[in-house]
Amino acid sequence: MVSAKCFEGLIREFKGRTPGSMRVAERAKRVLPGGETRSITYYSPYPVSITSASGPVITDCDGNSYLDILNNYTSLVHGHAFGPVVDTAIAAASEGIVYPAPHEAQLDLAEHLVERHPAAEKIRFTNSGTEAALLAIRIAQAVTGRDRFVLFEGGYHGSAPLISGPHPQVIRVPFNDAAAVEGALDDSIAAVLFEPCLGVGGVIPADPEFVRALRSHSHRAGALLVVDEVQTLRAAYGGATELYEVDADLVIMAKLIGGGYPIGAVGGSAKHLRILDQSTPGAIKHSGTFNGHLVSARAGLTALEHLTRPAIERMNASTEKLADRIEMSGRAHGLPVIVTRFGSMLHVHLQKMKPTQAAHVMHDSTDVAALHLALLLEGVFAAPRGLVALSTVLTDVHLELVATGYDRAFARMAGA
């Protein structure tokens, strides 16, 4: 779709606007492999280096500003430096930063999550979604006495061997394919790990029929159903679990529940989480220097308290409007554009076919890279692969600018 000449032009313009970021990238390469410390934030020719961010605006070291519609991959649900979160985080830091003992801020956050999430009767904190997924796996192994797992093609639960690559204990099946799940389940499977919407995989929502079948097949096979709400919690007050009315055995949470600070959590029934209670014979030992961190707990609770049902409804409605605008303007420029959406997340696919499985998504194409660069040049900060996650501080005026930014980016790609 995008000509080599157009792509080279975008790179040239990007480099012309970001000489400071180029210098930072060169310096980074001397001490960080490839110049980064988070694979997903890298893109070619080099990522912009950010120096400050406030509300919906981030500014790079060359003074370029961007409307942030990625919000640290869904975790900053109220945008950057959200006043109430900053105030609580500063207060928590001045009260000691982190304690080597339990504290009530952990309980306040745990109580909020228990009240909020249908699958969480008890909570165990970790430091990331990856750690929460690995803990859920250990719980499922201990509860069922089994040691294999069903995961989905294109599913993402973090950066660790068992959950990220091919692994002898893991069977991967296509998303939205109930028959494939049924075929993979036997008495060796401890759990099915499932995102109600493939996030990294391209914002592909689960079909409600598929979710119902998933529940009944895993139940029948004696496997736990682990719902990964790391990204989907923002879609409804009680997360996607509430939307789909699915009866989950365990839930994995992270990202926004820390208000922008590192955190993860596993929620589940008292029956399943008993295995973490040190007075239970054979209990799982699960420690972490920063589990239940004071600053994360306080900041997370503040962020969640501001993420009310009306705030979620507003963000979801804005995302729906933006998705329609992007799709319409892509088509007006004669480009194949499909936008998939779930709550306040969307993914812009530069292809004709609407994806319902990860295999349908065309990642890593020059077109996808060109759209990302063109958006940066238009002052819009989305994920290189096409993900967008709105925040509560993006107003209609900001979103109009974002829609115009997409339109102008598509015009560049169409060679207009």
Ligand SMILES: Cc1ncc(COP(=O)(O)O)c(C=O)c1O
């Ligand atoms: C659905 C899902 N689960 C788990 C994770 C891992 O979370 P973390 O990056 O906090 O380890 C992610 C991260 O993107 C995710 O999107």
